[in-house]
Amino acid sequence: METLLTRLGASGVRITAQRRIIAECLDGANQHLTADEILGAARTSLPEIGRATVYKALAEFVDSGTVREVQFGEGPKRFDPNAHIDHHHLVCNRCEQVWDLDATACEVKPVYDSGFVLSHAEISLFGQCAACAETAIG
Numbered sequence: 001m002e003t004l005l006t007r008l009g010a011s012g013v014r015i016t017a018q019r020r021i022i023a024e025c026l027d028g029a030n031q032h033l034t035a036d037e038i039l040g041a042a043r044t045s046l047p048e049i050g051r052a053t054v055y056k057a058l059a060e061f062v063d064s065g066t067v068r069e070v071q072f073g074e075g076p077k078r079f080d081p082n083a084h085i086d087h088h089h090l091v092c093n094r095c096e097q098v099w100d101l102d103a104t105a106c107e108v109k110p111v112y113d114s115g116f117v118l119s120h121a122e123i124s125l126f127g128q129c130a131a132c133a134e135t136a137i138g
């Protein structure tokens with residue numbers, strides 16, 4: 001299976017041993033970690049890894065177009081390893097978890113008289129996940 005690491009390599013990002021670990025922490029479906037969460041995860045396998053190393057790697061991953069920086073509402077910036085898949089997001093207001101939603105499941109086809117040419121649509125849908133909705137009072 002193609003991994004984030006493969007995609008990073010293919011897009012010309014220099015892969016070091018440290019970056020391999022950062023990419024592995026970042027990879028996966030429905031993953032939208034903050035830089036500090038990625039740093040914490042990376043430190044479980046590489047305790048000596050520095051904050052600057054992680055932040056610099058993330059910036060390069062984003063510059064390469066392989067990782068997308070996303071932000072939901074007022075929340076912190078998060079990193080999405082699935083920039084290659086056109087997708088929207090379901091955001092739970094209570095537990096703050098984020099799920100990917102295939103863009104083809106709710107296709108947006110705006111036709112603008114202004115001649116606006118759409119490159120991609122990025123939509124965040126806010127609400128409550130099934131688990132939170134179930135435990136909600138009232």
Ligand SMILES: [Zn+2]
Pocket residue numbers: 092093094095096097128129130131132133
């Ligand atoms: Zn929830």
Ligand SMILES: [Zn+2]
Pocket residue numbers: 030031032080082087088089099100
């Ligand atoms: Zn996503």
